[in-house]
Amino acid sequence: MKAGNRIEPAMQFPDISNEIFSVTLFGITLALRWYALAYIAGILGGWFAARALMRRPALWPGDRAPVGAAQLDDLLTALILGIVLGGRLGYVLFYQPGYYLSHPLEILKVWEGGMSFHGGFLGVVVAGLWFCRRHQVPVLQLADVMALVAPLGLFFGRLANFVNAELWGRPTSLPWGVIFPGEAAQDCPGIEPGLCARHPSQLYEAGLEGLLLGLILILLFRRGALKHPGRITGGFLVGYGIARFVVEFARQADAQFITPENPLGHVLHWGGAGLSMGQLLSLPMIVVGAALIARSRR
Structure with a gap:
């Protein structure tokens, strides 16, 4: 059954507010949004999991955990800054450098959205x-901890992307x-506005x-991968890189890359094929991850 140029059935986006609750104090409205909650849940969940790993020295090379529990507080602060600053600057540099060079003060408005995973x-x-150098911690062992807990944050973050539409x-x-x-989501060539169904690529990525x-x-x-520094990090880089590369075939490219001559928004294109920005940034992750896995096996 067809409705306009869309094939039935399709799912209407659920009526979910992007705010969990809001409070107005002295004329200022403070709101807790699902996206902020996803960041908080991912970071805190990863931190608690990391603390649990550090309490089990038998998991590590030489039966010695690389980081003491007290040092994890410094690590948490550093990672929060790295995620927020790196995510924002990555979005600015990878996706809209021209706009933000013309409007530099807009870079500071993180609350308006615009974060890059690769950044x-x-x-x-x-x-x-920085943390490893300051505390004399083996780099690959710390990387394995962060890689092991990262999918939790990615899962919550992609669900928040869906809720935010x-x-x-x-x-x-x-x-x-x-x-x-x-309006942007319903701007589909040849399809009547209000009838354009799209891939829920946020849910593909969450999965x-x-x-x-x-x-x-x-x-x-x-299987004891923490005994082999770099193996879990390599697995994460390869796994994420492949997952993101595949999902990009169903994900809408950012508007600034789409032109009448390049409707799929490829940043590298030849003939009818090409690579999106997400795919281009994922390829080095796959290569580095494979190298780390090979190194850990040796």
Whole structure:
């Protein structure tokens, strides 16, 4: 059955507010949003999991945990700064450098949205290297801890993207397509506004980058992978890189990359094929991850 140019059935986006609650004090409204809660839950959940790992020295090379419980507080602060600053600057540099160079004060408005996973990842790397140098911690062992707990944050973050009705996918006639609200989401060539169903690519990523990748890393952990520094980090980099590369085929490219001549928004394109920005940034992760796995096996 067809409705306009959309094939039924499709799912209407659920009526979910992006705010959990808000409070007005002295004329100022303070709101807790799902996206902020996802960051908080991911960071705190990862921190508690890391503390539990550090209490089990038998898991580590030489039966010695790389970080003391007291040092984890410094690590938590460094990682929060790395995620927020790296995620924001990554979005600015990778996705909209022209706009933000013309409007530099807009860079500070993190609350208006605009974060990049790859930028946040680089921010975490810098924060981790600083922490390792300051506390004389083996880099790959700390990286394994962060990689092991990262899928939790990714899972919550992608669910928050869905609730915010952002980062949706390309138009689709598949029965699980979602009719997202908003003029941009309904701007689909040849489809009547209000009838355009799109891939829920946020949920694809939550399943692949969060649940599936988390399960794979837990299996590696149960097989003693922490005894081999770099193995879990390599597994995370390869797994995330492949998951993101695959989902990009269903994910809508950022508007600044889309032109009439390049409707799929490829940043590298030849003929009818090409690579999106997300795919381009994921390829080095796959290569580095494979190298770390090979190193750990030796």
